[in-house]
Amino acid sequence: MAKITFITHDGQEHVVDASNDTSVMNAAIDNLVPGIDADCGGECSCATCHVVVDNAWWEKVGAPSDREESMLDLNPEREAHSRLSCQIPVTDALDGLVVNVPEFQM
């Protein structure tokens, strides 16, 4: 279990409880957090679940895989701590995680 805070571009915080058998993307979708499209359904092939991980959490979340990197790389809105939320599995270690939801998804 982990509590995850999504901060949308208008500054609103959405705090959700997520279980360990899911992804950060699914946690957002299941709780109707706005701003995550997730068009491909969580397979790292559309880049519409883009989030920017809060600085304090970046090391714990870790860097993207090569495949995720190649999708992120095509996004002009990409930032240093960008991740695709479908590729971040929820674990106990991520309890308290904070991610920012960008204004636009590609």
Add this chain to the structure above:
Amino acid sequence: MSEAIDLSAPANALEAARQDAYSTPLEKLDVARGELFEQDLIWPYFERLRAEAPVHYCAEPEIANGPYWSVSTYDLIKEVDTNHEIFSSEPTIVIDDPDEDFVLPMFIAMDPPQHDEQRKVVSPVVGPRNLAALEPIIRQRVCEILDSLPVGETFNWVEKVSIELTTQMLATLFDFPWEDRSKLTRWSDVTTADEASGLIESEEQRRAEMFECLEYFTGLWHERASRKEPGNDLLSLLAHGEATRDLVNRPMEFLGNLVLLIVGGNDTTRNSLSGGVLALNQFPDQFAKLKADPGLIPNMVSEIIRWQTPLAHMRRTATRDTTLGGKQIKEGDRVVMWYVSGNRDEAMFKNANDFIIDRENARKHIAFGFGLHRCMGNRVAEMQLRIAWDEILKRFEHVEVVGEPVRVRSSFVKGYLELPVQLTAK
């Protein structure tokens, strides 16, 4: 609406096609025939392929210039589309191999890293941030087009609305000389025209017109490249972008990428703009639902794109022997992903042939493709459709299709030449 008008293929023709689709030996089925799309009779053929052979080999096609595999179910299409190492976009993304003396390299038909480098140069123009800035001018142009339409008279929606609107959008993105913008439409049409379509008389004519396009754009390029303060249009970005600034010195590759941007931004949304009108006429209960709740427009836009699927297929070429859906595919084989079929896959979309504007998973359509080559202009397309329907609903009580649609004879561009309509003012 008059009962004499057939908005889709007439029932007896569809029944004959169904009999043909199911009585032809499976190995002889050939879906890459433009006339099946032109006559709107393709559906039973894909229905059978999805059920009996979702990965299917056509050894002796009638029109395509070589044998090809058809991939027709949603999940398998996605599997191919997201595996660029085995299923390459080179040398081409359409069924037919290019003529060896006229090869147009373009980034849609490249693999990483070249694809990524070139795409990244132009993608910010059609990114959501730039589009938000462009929205007011696009809306204003949509309004001008709609306000100029005749009410109560029959006219061709394709010509007066769909073509005009997408051409204006493209001219805006290229910062193309406004008075010459109809050239963009012509070049787009000529590029994809079937020789039997009557639009061009010969392959020589096609090439001559495409070289005209190259010449025109070469002039524009030099003008943009010489500006100290580069603009934010597609050409300026290419002319100043690190990975592309010498593109003009590789004329065939320059032309290839122009064609990609012109066709990609033109033929596709044009046909979704027409397809939406047709769909709402075929499913009048959905038109009523839309009028009662215009808030459904954004979801309807995804459903229009799913239902229409303006590009019916994309092709990949196997880089090595592999297995897909239990079938052995050989290195070098053509593998055609039929997006048009994946979008009608009942395993993914319930009542897939129906147009349902509040369909829950409409956004999961596969018309933009998935993976590295996912449509770069997806948000432009959605924005144009959204604004168009916003403004149509404000002005008109009804957009009635009053004559039979004329469809394009192509298994690639799935669209319309004519859609006769009459408007009723609000």
